[in-house]
Amino acid sequence: GENVEQHPSTLSVQEGDSAVIKCTYSDSASNYFPWYKQELGKRPQLIIDIRSNVGEKKDQRIAVTLNKTAKHFSLHITETQPEDSAVYFCAAITQGGSEKLVFGKGTKLTVNP
C-alpha cells in the first residue's frame, strides 16, 4: 500500500523566514496531494492541494511543488508569521483497491517572533 514519509518532524524558524516541508510517496499511481494544517487541539484544515497534472501551485504565501518522477512533493511557506505555528500533514491518495488518503506523520512548525 501507499507509504508517505514526511520530513522534518520539527521545524523552527524566525518570523519572516521561509519554511519548507518535504514528503515522499511510494504509489506511482497517486494523483492527489493535499496539505493539512492542524493547530493544537483543533481539527485538520486543508490549506492547499495539488493534482498530478501540474507541477506547482501557489496561494499567497503558500506554495506546493510536485515531482512525479522522483515521487516527492513539498510545501513552501514564505514570510512566516507566528500564526503559521502548527502541525502540518501531507497526504497522498493510494490507488490500490479503493482510493484513500494516507497521511504523513506531521511536521511541527514553530515560528519565533
Add this chain to the structure above:
Amino acid sequence: EAGVAQSPRYKIIEKRQSVAFWCNPISGHATLYWYQQILGQGPKLLIQFQNNGVVDDSQLPKDRFSAERLKGVDSTLKIQPAKLEDSAVYLCASSPRGTTDTQYFGPGTRLTVL
C-alpha cells in the same frame, strides 16, 4: 454552511468497556470518513462510506470496532471492548463526492482508555 459535528468531544473509559461516537457530516456530502489519530501521528483511515455503503474498511479492527451510516447521513463508530491502545482522537470527515474532493474534518472525540 455548518461544519462536521461530532459528539462527545471527550470520553474516558476503563479497558474492556464499550464506547460509541457520533458524526453528522456536512449536508449533502456523499462520502464520510472515520480516522484514528494517535498522539504525534497523522490521521489513519478506519472506514470510508459512500452514501450508506462501505467503500473501504481494510484498516478497521473488525473484532472490536464497528461502524454504520444509516440513511446515508449520520454515522456512529463503536468500540467494544476497548483496549489501552485505542486511546486516540477519532476524527470524522466528509467530502462532497469522493476521496479527491476536499475533506472537511470535525472537531474529533478524544478517547482515553484507562
